[in-house]
Structure formats: C-alpha cells, structure tokens
Amino acid sequence: MIPPHRLDATFIALADPTRRAIIARLASGDASVMELAEPFDMSQPAISKHLKVLERAGLVSRGRDGQRRPCRLDAAPLEAANEWLERYAKFWEANFQRLDALLNEMKTAKKKPARPKR
Amino acid sequence: MTTNASVIVTTPNDREVLMTRVFDAPRSMVFDCYTKPALLKRWMFPEGWRLVVCDNDLKIGGAYRWEWQKSDGRGMSVIGTYQEIVRPERIVRTELFDPDWTDGETLGTLLLAEDDGTTVLTMSVRYSSRKARDTALEFGMKDGAATTYAQLDALLADLSRTQTAA
Numbered sequence: 001m002i003p004p005h006r007l008d009a010t011f012i013a014l015a016d017p018t019r020r021a022i023i024a025r026l027a028s029g030d031a032s033v034m035e036l037a038e039p040f041d042m043s044q045p046a047i048s049k050h051l052k053v054l055e056r057a058g059l060v061s062r063g064r065d066g067q068r069r070p071c072r073l074d075a076a077p078l079e080a081a082n083e084w085l086e087r088y089a090k091f092w093e094a095n096f097q098r099l100d101a102l103l104n105e106m107k108t109a110k111k112k113p114a115r116p117k118r
Numbered sequence: 119m120t121t122n123a124s125v126i127v128t129t130p131n132d133r134e135v136l137m138t139r140v141f142d143a144p145r146s147m148v149f150d151c152y153t154k155p156a157l158l159k160r161w162m163f164p165e166g167w168r169l170v171v172c173d174n175d176l177k178i179g180g181a182y183r184w185e186w187q188k189s190d191g192r193g194m195s196v197i198g199t200y201q202e203i204v205r206p207e208r209i210v211r212t213e214l215f216d217p218d219w220t221d222g223e224t225l226g227t228l229l230l231a232e233d234d235g236t237t238v239l240t241m242s243v244r245y246s247s248r249k250a251r252d253t254a255l256e257f258g259m260k261d262g263a264a265t266t267y268a269q270l271d272a273l274l275a276d277l278s279r280t281q282t283a284a
Contacts, residue, residue: 011129011132011251012132012248014129015129015130015131015132085127085128085129086127088127088135088137089124089125089126089127089137091164092125092127092137092139093124093125093139094164094165095161095162095163095164096125096139096141096161098160098161099141099148099151099161100141100142101161102151102157102160102161103141103142103143103147103148103151104142104143106143106147106150106151107143107147
C-alpha cells in the first residue's frame with residue numbers, strides 16, 4: 001500500500017497545471033527534460049523544479065541513460081489518489097441518493113392538485 | 119429517482135476538495151433540503167447514523183450545531199457560523215468537527231446553479247492549510263483493505279464534515 005504521505009504528495013503534485021501537462025505528455029511515452037520543456041514557455045531549470053515535485057510524489061522516475069536521463073511516468077500513485085477520491089465520492093453518493101428520493105417526493109407532493117374543501 | 123447523476127470529486131488545489139452533483143429538481147428545493155432541519159434529518163447522515171440535533175440559525179453570523187449518533191451511543195458533531203447566505207444559490211459557513219479530524223476549522227461553500235429545472239450542486243471544502251488537508255487525506259487513507267470498522271466510521275465522519283453546505 002502506498003503510504004499516506006505519498007498520497008498527499010500526489011495531490012500536491014496534481015494541483016499545478018504545468019505538472020498535469022507534464023504527466024499528460026509522459027503518458028504518451030518517456031521524454032527528456034529538454035523535450036518536456038519544449039511546449040512550455042519555461043526554462044529547463046523551471047521544468048526541472050516541477051519534475052522534482054513529481055519525483056517526490058513517485059509519479060516520475062528518471063532513467064540512467066547517460067546525459068539524457070529520460071523521464072518516465074509511474075501511474076501507481078495516481079491510482080491511489082483516484083481510489084481515495086472514489087471512496088469520498090461513494091460516501092457522498094449514498095447521501096445524495098437519499099436526497100434524490102426526498103426531492104422526488106417533494107416534487108410529487110407539489111404536483112398533486114389541492115383537494116377542494118368541503 | 120435520478121440515476122444518471124453521480125457525484126464527481128476533484129482537488130483543484132492543495133487546500134481544497136471540490137464536489138459536483140446534478141439533481142433533477144429546482145434549486146429552491148435543494149436549498150430547502152440543505153437548510154431545513156426536518157428535511158436535513160432525512161438524508162444528511164453517514165450510513166448507520168442518525169442526525170439527532172440540528173440547530174440551524176440560518177442568518178449571516180448565525181450559529182449552527184448538528185449532532186449525529188450511532189446505535190452504539192457514539193456521537194459526532196459539527197459547529198460553525200454562517201458567513202454568506204444567498205437564497206437559493208449560495209451558502210458559505212465555517213465548520214469545526216468534534217472529534218476534530220480536519221486539523222482545525224474548514225470553510226464550506228455550497229453553490230446551486232439551475233438549468234431548466236435541474237440543479238447543479240457544487241460543494242467545496244477549504245482547509246486551513248495544506249497540512250490540514252493532508253491530515254484529512256491521511257485519515258482517508260487509513261481505510262485500506264485491513265481497516266477496522268472503527269477506522270471506517272472515523273473516515274465516514276471525516277467525510278460528512280464536508281457537508282459544508284448547510
């Protein structure tokens with residue numbers, strides 16, 4: 001099981017749009033820092049900083065391929081984060097289904113024509 | 119009953135958890151269900167719990183206190199103050215749970231948007247700090263395969279804290 005602090009790190013890593021874009025790029029294959037920096041209006045050191053956050057979260061690992069050291073995506077922490085969100089969603093969905101039923105009941109009550117008074 | 123709608127949870131930044139859900143009813147009705155104690159008691163509880171106290175002074179600066187109870191006698195509560203109330207579209211309130219699993223007070227925002235008789239509900243919980251949200255997240259992670267029921271209950275309580283919205 002992935003330790004809790006890792007989960008925190010995952011959410012922190014995912015909170016930034018540049019880092020999400022890097023993840024999306026790596027999902028289609030390994031890439032060097034230079035290749036990753038290309039689509040962004042950012043210096044390589046700036047990208048490296050984002051990569052460090054992703055590495056700490058265990059989302060990205062660096063290869064040993066000499067100077068190039070390609071970045072690789074590791075999806076396991078994403079799955080753990082998703083699992084947490086799913087559980088959260090499941091809890092609320094149970095409440096909301098009761099609310100659905102209650103709203104339905106209220107709508108039906110509203111639609112009923114008032115009975116004429118005798 | 120609406121079955122095509124299910125809740126979506128996201129973490130837009132490192133201090134917030136955001137949730138959206140669609141309801142097949144006008145927002146004035148959803149607003150009532152979130153603010154009237156008699157209606158809240160019918161749906162706002164984790165499985166196996168009852169909402170037994172629902173004091174709700176629905177005005178700006180007004181205090182609220184909700185208490186849940188489980189059949190084994192255990193209880194939990196949330197207290198806070200209403201900061202903004204715009205009927206039937208917006209509620210902002212502070213929330214502090216007892217026991218406090220969120221490392222201090224959080225700020226809950228409920229938004230209700232209506233489109234052709236359908237309501238889009240957005241609920242956000244903002245933690246006091248990144249650390250506070252991390253604490254709550256760790257709490258969530260305790261519910262692994264080897265969890266005890268006690269932990270599961272605690273998790274559920276943690277989550278019900280998000281009822282943000284009053």
